Amino acid sequence: MPIAITGPNGLLGREVAKVFKKEYDVVELPHDILDITNLNQVREVLSSYMPTVLLNCAAYTAVDKAEEEPKKANLVNGLGVRNLALACRDLSIALVHISTDYVFNGNTDTPWRIFDVRDPINAYGYSKYLGERYLETVNPKYFLVRTSWLFGISGPNFVSTILRAALKQTELRVVNDQFGCPTYALDLACFLLKLVKTGACGVYHVTNQGITNWYDFAKEILRQAGINIPVVAVSSDEYTRPAKRPKNSALDPFPLKETVGILPPSWQDALSRFLTEARIKECLD
Numbered sequence: 001m002p003i004a005i006t007g008p009n010g011l012l013g014r015e016v017a018k019v020f021k022k023e024y025d026v027v028e029l030p031h032d033i034l035d036i037t038n039l040n041q042v043r044e045v046l047s048s049y050m051p052t053v054l055l056n057c058a059a060y061t062a063v064d065k066a067e068e069e070p071k072k073a074n075l076v077n078g079l080g081v082r083n084l085a086l087a088c089r090d091l092s093i094a095l096v097h098i099s100t101d102y103v104f105n106g107n108t109d110t111p112w113r114i115f116d117v118r119d120p121i122n123a124y125g126y127s128k129y130l131g132e133r134y135l136e137t138v139n140p141k142y143f144l145v146r147t148s149w150l151f152g153i154s155g156p157n158f159v160s161t162i163l164r165a166a167l168k169q170t171e172l173r174v175v176n177d178q179f180g181c182p183t184y185a186l187d188l189a190c191f192l193l194k195l196v197k198t199g200a201c202g203v204y205h206v207t208n209q210g211i212t213n214w215y216d217f218a219k220e221i222l223r224q225a226g227i228n229i230p231v232v233a234v235s236s237d238e239y240t241r242p243a244k245r246p247k248n249s250a251l252d253p254f255p256l257k258e259t260v261g262i263l264p265p266s267w268q269d270a271l272s273r274f275l276t277e278a279r280i281k282e283c284l285d
Helices: 011-020 039-049 070-091 123-138 158-168 185-198 214-225 256-260 267-284
Strands: 003-006 026-029 053-056 094-100 142-147 172-175 202-205 231-234
Touching (some): 003 011, 039 070, 053 185, 094 123, 158 267, 172 214, 185 267, 202 256
Parallel strands (some): 003 026, 003 053
């Protein structure tokens, strides 16, 4: 029986496909094959492939734009997950769904635990909250995996943004009052594989280890990349965006280690490996 992946062309989906293909037959289900907002199509496509596990990497991820089009975000991140959960329940398929730190309001000084109260503060966060609620009320056989501050080789992300900006500007201004756990998409994919192999359904937080803020993250990116330009710390109030960001996005990993035996490496280690991969890709391109 194969493993199926929605959103296989995205930042995370590409890494998930690459990792799972090492051990499973993988069926990739991009949008032109499977529109997760179409329930009838979801049922038809999954019935034809009958995977044992479906990894949902499809998502609406435009955090700021979601403030202008919340219905579109809710359709993909909410109703789309409901559709997958319904079909997977009826076909006895385990559903692995990726969610976000944005389901929490950020108003705490400690990392968020898996069953802490969800209280999203922007439209994107609410759409992901909808998806979580549909998942946990419709399909009892699920992995709900939250992550944060995702970066990787296959899509737009903070690391690439900082590197591009550093080549064009003489000074960078980065907020220093939002905290979280940077996460390398490849590491997340590897831990999704570990979780699936345990069969231990439930709620998990998967991030690289260590907590930082965007300012210190940017400085470490430039240090490891060998770029020496000033980075100025600013407050969130000085750098306004359409969608309000949580002040604290750090996620407590319990019970990840207790389930798979280890935790992901530090975010600094992950960043180093990402930069190496990016340099190799640049040479090949």
